[in-house]
Amino acid sequence: MLRQEDVGQRVVVRRIVGIRAGRPLFSDALGELAELSETHLTLATAHGRITVPMAEVHRAKRVPASRRPTSAAVAALEHAADEAWPAPTRAGLGDWLLRSADGWTGRANSALPVGDPDRPLPAAIDAVQRWYADLGRPALVNTPLPLSAPVSAELDARGWTSGPPALVQTVPLAALPPAPADSAGAPPVELTTAPSTDWLAVAASRKGDLPAAARHVLTAVPQVRFAQVTLGGRLVAIGRGTVTGANRWLGLSLIEVAPEARRRGLARQVVRALARWGAAVGAANAFLQVEQHNIEAVTLYRTLGFTTHHTYRTRTAPPD
Template identity: 40%
Template sequence: MEISASGGLEVRITGADVGKRVSVRRMIDDVAEGEKFTDTVGVLTSWDNGVLQITRRTGERVQIAESLLVAGKVVPSAPARRRGPAASYEELARVSARAWRPVESERLGEWELRAASGFTRRANSVLPIGDPGVPLDEALTRVRDWYAARDLPAYIQTATGAEGTQELLCAELEARGWVREVTAELWIGSLAPVGDREAPGVVLSREADDAWLDRYQRKGLSDVALKVLGSGPSVWFATVPGAEGEPPAAIGRCVVDGRWAGFAAVEVDPAHRRQGLATTVMAALARRALDEGASAAWLQVEEENAGARALYAGMGFGAHHAYHHYRWVPDAGAASGTADGGFGAGDPYRSV
């Protein structure tokens, strides 16, 4: 906190600091004796009508009445990770986007509009990196019209929690009636430790065969969905065969892209859980990716998926940033989150 020459705390932020990372201390009411203050760190996304809004790393928004401020200052961007590969948000956003390519895309300035008949939000949302080339309201109108013409809901994928992420855009979307439906995290780690683990009995293929698809949670996939699954610079599918006549005991997917290997669709038969099969699948895919020259790994995991988070943390992965999907909902009260998105519940080891 900022301390004045007289020794007191000072508020050294103003509305002109919107868009910057700040640290504030405020008074709180109705708490135990001695706990009169709380601190909040994040991006200052608005300061209107006497109320500040700060967006934390996770995307959580905290509103604070300026009358409760005790101290505040602008602070440096979040420090870079000290473990695992160094990576920028933009690099990871583009690498992860290439792992789930749409069947149709169009540029709006530097933004990319993506569509794939509704299979996964990632392939059916706007990737808003850079400048759309027109004022925001016009850009959002074009986005809504583009998806409406394809009979798809309009989604925009944003991120928070790293340098160069889109806290301000999130606030602007919410102010215009867009509703955040999904939050997950992108985790990164070194690839070699994953590949060093045992990987017996895993079959690797360039295509998702019928056996692999029998284990995959989304049944009855269209040709478009199969095309998205097979998209990416270098795609591999892993299968641990099940008993004769049964679907595989476990599956996984990996996309190798330069130095990066992206893991997804890691699913284990409920009858075979707690046997290390998720680790086995990832190890086999990691070895293949290492052979192709990759050295770093990424994956996406839902906030509530405690099993997956524990597994990946044990393999050396850690969160890089949170990402969110905002949907245009004319009547925000009607938002139900029922649209297909590729983030369904299910296998606790699933990488979304």
């Protein structure tokens, strides 16, 4: 049977769904174990979340993780993420993207080495360093793994440092858990097409001062919504949603709750509100990016059904 350490893992559950001719009838369900208690377990499956009473569980066990996404799937999601966080200064190096936003966030100020740079790899890395040097910025490269493993190996050989691993996580919108029954009296989530002054202040408290380039990153997306929750006249929770990419991905970012308002389910409310908007404009899946060491956030997203699609690291060139 399953244990608490299996929560967040891929499992198969065989449940008893009836009796015929004195013999039990079984049905199997495959998904990520989202919750486990003495009375029931909850699975996040490709078709939605299901809750199974423990009395109906005949057998349950962990199974190997699903097959890694294809290189094409990783590349498509990385491009959707780039569209969702658009740097104002951009250039191409073959298929690679070079991006700068006055130093605001690593994602908007790093090269994305996806595809063919139209030159040998060492020459491509040299070109990346020249481009950032001309801007007076440090050279950064985001390496989605395992897609950019050859790039990462070349950077290792050159002595580039590595930031902490970041998880690119996804969930089908249909698999998001519904709001709990006791949330009817929760404060509403307001969605706007532009960020309010208070919204920007909360974002700045997390990401640092917002230069003009930051405002471009936040707002220069055709389909974008800014979520906010107010309590007692004070903004206590925010979030941002975008819909981008050929596959219409809902991108979630800047999900933030004020310390004094945490443990009230506000982050989940923000995610659900953005998910409803995303679904209404054609998105079927959501993604977000979170640093692996941010255990609190990773745990929150796990309870919402998110699983890791792939990872990346931000690499920094050594000083000259």
